[in-house]
Amino acid sequence: MAATSARPAMTHTQLRSPSTQGPIVLHASNPRQEPIQSHALTRWEIRRSWAQAMRQLNTVLRPPEDSSRVINHRPLICPGLLRTQIPTSSESAWTVDRGRKEAAAIVTKQDDRLLVLVGPCSIHDPDAAVEFAQKIKPVADRLSPELCIIMRAYLEKPRTTVGWKGLLNDPDLDGSCNMEKGIHISRQLYADLTHLGVPIASELLDLSSPAYLSDFISVGAIGARTTESQPHRELASAMPFPVGFKNSTDGSVTQAINSLISAGTGHTFCGPTDNSTSRIISSSGNADCFLILRGGSSGPNYHLQDVQQAQRQLSQSQCLHGIMIDCSHGNSNKDFRRQPIVVDEVCNQVASGEHSVIGVMIESNLYGGNQTIPPEGRAGLQKGVSITDGCIGLEDTVGCLERLAAAVRRRRCNRV
Numbered sequence: 001m002a003a004t005s006a007r008p009a010m011t012h013t014q015l016r017s018p019s020t021q022g023p024i025v026l027h028a029s030n031p032r033q034e035p036i037q038s039h040a041l042t043r044w045e046i047r048r049s050w051a052q053a054m055r056q057l058n059t060v061l062r063p064p065e066d067s068s069r070v071i072n073h074r075p076l077i078c079p080g081l082l083r084t085q086i087p088t089s090s091e092s093a094w095t096v097d098r099g100r101k102e103a104a105a106i107v108t109k110q111d112d113r114l115l116v117l118v119g120p121c122s123i124h125d126p127d128a129a130v131e132f133a134q135k136i137k138p139v140a141d142r143l144s145p146e147l148c149i150i151m152r153a154y155l156e157k158p159r160t161t162v163g164w165k166g167l168l169n170d171p172d173l174d175g176s177c178n179m180e181k182g183i184h185i186s187r188q189l190y191a192d193l194t195h196l197g198v199p200i201a202s203e204l205l206d207l208s209s210p211a212y213l214s215d216f217i218s219v220g221a222i223g224a225r226t227t228e229s230q231p232h233r234e235l236a237s238a239m240p241f242p243v244g245f246k247n248s249t250d251g252s253v254t255q256a257i258n259s260l261i262s263a264g265t266g267h268t269f270c271g272p273t274d275n276s277t278s279r280i281i282s283s284s285g286n287a288d289c290f291l292i293l294r295g296g297s298s299g300p301n302y303h304l305q306d307v308q309q310a311q312r313q314l315s316q317s318q319c320l321h322g323i324m325i326d327c328s329h330g331n332s333n334k335d336f337r338r339q340p341i342v343v344d345e346v347c348n349q350v351a352s353g354e355h356s357v358i359g360v361m362i363e364s365n366l367y368g369g370n371q372t373i374p375p376e377g378r379a380g381l382q383k384g385v386s387i388t389d390g391c392i393g394l395e396d397t398v399g400c401l402e403r404l405a406a407a408v409r410r411r412r413c414n415r416v
Contacts, residue, residue, distance in 0.1 A: 076180055079211040080274030086187045088215055092194035099199025099218025100241045102148045104288040106358050107242045107322050111148075112412065114350065114404055115324065115359030117201045117219060118397060119152030121370075121389035123167050126189045128384045129153065132366055132394070133198040139398055140198070146405035150219050152363070153193060153200040155186045156209065157388055158225045164373070164387065168209060173378050173387075183212055190216035204243065207231055211272045217241055221361075224248055224294060224329075228255045236263040238271075238283035244292040244324055251296025251330065253310050257317050263289045290321045290358065295330020302331045302342050304349055311356040322358030328389060336363065336370070336390030343400040347407035353414050362400060368393035 088096075105111035118136065123129045133151055140149035156166040164170055167189075171182040193200050194216050201219035204210060205226065210217075220243040226232045227245050236243040236259075243263065245256040264285045271281045293301045293310060301310070302325045310323055325331065327342040339362060346360055366384025373387055374380035381387065392400070 074180070076276070077183065078274060078276040079272060082183065082187055082212055083215070083274075086184070086191055089191065089195050091197065092191055092216065095194045095197050095199050096216055096218055099148075099150055103150065103199075103219050103242045106148055107288050107290045108320075109322060109355065109358065112355075112408070113145075114147050114357075114408055115219075116147050116149045116362065116401065116404065117152050117221075117324075117359070118149060118362040118364050118401070119201075120154070120365045121152075121328070121363045121386050121391055122154045122157050123189070124164075124173060124387050125378075125381070125383060126167075126185060126192070128366060129189060130192055130196070131384070132364075133193050133196050135366075135394060136397075137196060137198050139401060143401055143405045146408035147401060148359075149401065150199045150201045151193065152202075152361070153190065154203050155182075155189075155213075156203060156205040158203075158205055158223050166205075168206070173373050183209075187213060187216070204232060204235055204239070207235060208272055210235065210239070211274075214239065214241075219244070221292065222246065222259065224296070227259050230262075231269070233259050233262040234267040234269040234283070235271075236289060237265065237267045237285050238281060239286055242288035242290060243286060244290045246292040246294045246326065247296060247301065249296050249330075251298035251301055253291065253293070253301075253313055256291055257313055257319060260289045260291060260314075260319050260321050261317060290324055291319075292324045292326050292361065293331070294326035294328075294361075295332075297330070300331040300333070300342075302327070302345055304345075304354070307349065307354065307356050323356050324359040324361060325357060326361040328361070328363040334389070336368065336392055339363065339392050340396060340400055343403060347403050350404070350407040351410040351414070353411055360404065362397065363389055363391045364394065364397040365391040366394055368396065 102111065103115055106113055106115040119132060120129065136149065136151060155168040157164065159165065164173065168182040168186045169179060170177045171185050172178060190200060190213055199218035200216065201221060202217050203223055204220045218241055220239055220241055222232050222236060222243060222245045224246040227248060245259040247253045247256045264287055266283050266285045268280060268282045270278050273279045291310060291314065293306065295301050307323060314321060325342065325346050327339040328336065331342050332338040343360065346357060349357055365386050368391060370386040370388065370390040371382055
């Protein structure tokens with residue numbers, strides 16, 4: 001039945017539980033304060049509406065009925081709340097901005113320095129990562145006229161099959177995959193590193209993690225296993241920092257060059273909002289992307305002829321992007337001790353006037369080598385030693401950096 005309300009207009013909705021005796025009257029906004037027409041709901045209608053609302057809520061909270069292989073699901077903090085809990089300090093913001101601008105200038109060849117991404121293969125110990133940053137910063141400051149040194153701070157690990165997926169995914173190293181803890185630890189680590197004045201680079205692997213961490217990143221990388229991925233190309237097109245694409249695991253650079261072209265173009269795609277809902281994102285394209293030669297199953301590709309061939313392919317595709325040499329992975333035949341050999345070859349190319357190479361990537365840690373996770377877990381690990389790919393130690397790293405800086409100086413002298 002219809003009833004006329006004599007009450008003043010209301011701007012909220014009155015709701016009662018299904019056990020309420022009598023009708024529920026719904027009041028709409030009425031800025032003119034005119035009489036509001038409402039209708040009484042029967043008890044059956046109330047219960048039906050309440051049951052429908054509960055079914056909709058349960059649909060949101062439960063996996064879809066066809067997710068028979070989902071054994072568990074847990075909520076994750078939304079990006080906006082995490083950024084509020086762990087904010088960006090003014091020092092961090094300045095460090096990130098400086099790193100982005102300097103890296104972009106080198107990638108686009110407006111700066112003749114070398115861009116050096118150096119640091120652990122993956123970070124599993126935040127304390128050791130901070131110690132590495134504290135020790136590499138004075139070296140970076142001293143060599144800044146020739147090198148822009150940005151610390152590798154990789155939190156995610158792509159695996160050929162299975163294995164530890166990184167600090168963000170499994171911070172306790174025990175397969176528990178406490179990602180809520182991992183995302184907090186990861187953001188706090190990035191806040192600490194950049195607050196020290198050390199810009200950082202990270203691999204863009206999980207498509208949702210940039211929403212939590214990208215405001216601390218100065219350089220991004222897309223790995224060999226995901227370089228052909230359309231969602232990663234779309235993501236790179238929207239990132240506010242330079243992004244490097246590695247050649248495929250077979251050594252081919254064609255797919256990576258295609259990715260450079262794609263990422264340089266605007267895309268429209270879905271992405272998360274600050275409150276973890278979805279939104280439609282339209283990007284303008286990222287003109288600061290670059291190619292990373294990392295070797296592959298066909299062999300290394302850091303020699304001069306490899307660089308020149310890659311440069312020809314870039315030119316044929318009308319790409320003006322620079323080339324970075326990954327001194328590890330396929331280029332070192334997965335032997336971390338060969339990284340200085342790759343560095344020396346790059347030094348020879350740079351000193352002789354080669355301008356295609358805009359930088360190098362070095363896997364480095366406090367101490368050389370790597371280790372496996374023992375049965376007792378984190379407690380049995382040696383501090384400052386990688387638990388994934390082997391790394392060169394800090395002493396060898398400094399030597400490599402000094403030789404790279406010397407090569408830049410020689411190139412400048414030869415140019416004059």
